[in-house]
Amino acid sequence: MAVGDCSRLVEKIVLRIRGWGARKLSYAGMLVLVQAVLSQLHSFWTRIFIIPATVMDRINHICRNYLWCGSDEFHKTPPVAWDRVCTAKKYGGLGIVNGKNWNMAMLGNWTWRKICQVKDILKPGYCQGKWSTNAGVYTVSVGLNLPKHSIIGWLAIQCRLLTKDRLLRFNIISDGYCDMCLDHLEDHNHLLYKCRFSACCWRLLADWLNITLPDTDILNWCIRWRCRSLMKKHIVISAIMAMVYQIWTARNICRVDNKMVHPKFAVNNAAAMVKSRGQAWKWTSKFQRLHWMPWM
Incomplete structure (x- = not known):
């Protein structure tokens, strides 16, 4: 797909955010909306199409802006790097789906070439015949936490x-x-x-x-x-x-x-x-x- 073909997806995400703009939500509330709605919108597209990297960067940028300020525009430095936010909860992140990584994972199920491209990315997490654990890392998924x-x-x-x-x-x-x-x-x-x-x-x-x-x-x-x-x-x-x-x-x-x-x-x-x-x-x-x- 070309960049222009994905404009409708970006518009949908922006319209959702502007529709929520009147609500004064906490970080926890905005996190739920990003995970439940925004991430699902682009996840559906990435299961079917190869989304251009520039479009995925734009979607990640919009989701990041909404998480930290409640709108699609944000001109300050975010308090936490987006890669850290997108890390799985059990490894110390917030578990938001990174669109780029999700798109690569879906395509990796279809083609062996994609699996070969991501193996070097996954290699640092595999050591001595087993995957590294999250020992000593705080997870936000502790059951008793509000x-x-x-x-x-x-x-x-x-x-x-x-x-x-x-x-x-x-x-x-x-x-x-x-x-x-x-x-x-x-x-x-x-x-x-x-x-x-x-x-x-x-x-x-x-x-x-x-x-x-x-x-x-x-x-x-x-x-x-x-x-x-x-x-x-x-x-x-x-x-x-x-x-x-x-x-x-x-x-x-x-x-x-x-x-x-x-x-x-x-x-x-x-x-x-x-x-x-x-x-x-x-x-x-x-x-x-x-x-x-x-x-x-």
Whole structure:
């Protein structure tokens, strides 16, 4: 197919996005629309036709713009590279279908020549007779996580939350001090671990979970943490991601409304969310047999 023949596909995607423009959606909401609607539109075409690379680049560009700003036009630098976003969830990405890769995979089912072209791309993932695993990589598909907790937690792990040190780098603001303690530059490490507010939150959460948390880099610690009980690991990871979300929410309330959230209130909100998700989870029978429960 020529580039001009694919203009209808691009127009369909743009019209869908402009129809959604009036809705004020979160990152989680826009992610669902990109995965469920936009990706399916071009996936159908790529099953049948060879889509030109320039058209697939344009479609990826439009999907990326909608994910980060809610429209088909976006003139800022995205917080996370598109290749990273399109990585499978179990390998630390968001699992969005990359149109180029999907088109190549479909055509590879039909022709041996395409399989020969992609084998060098797949080769780095195969070592010593087996495929590499996702050990030590955070996945947004942890069952107990709320979607908004997963997205904010994922951005925090990538160090892509819009903290004041990043806003200073982009010359958006002139004051980079933390709004909650006023005595240190607000970066990811300070906001999530070193600030008096966040440090108090982590102490209270550790008491509730009845575990020992490190003083810093708690997110990477929970990814590498080994636990015999998969259910317990899910609960701890979900509680930590809920706490990251509450810290980020408290920071925004302090900055926008000039109101300070009490650490106990933030921890209680995080605990309530994890508890409600856990009690409704499909492993209810396993909950009943589990002796360790933070709310028991």
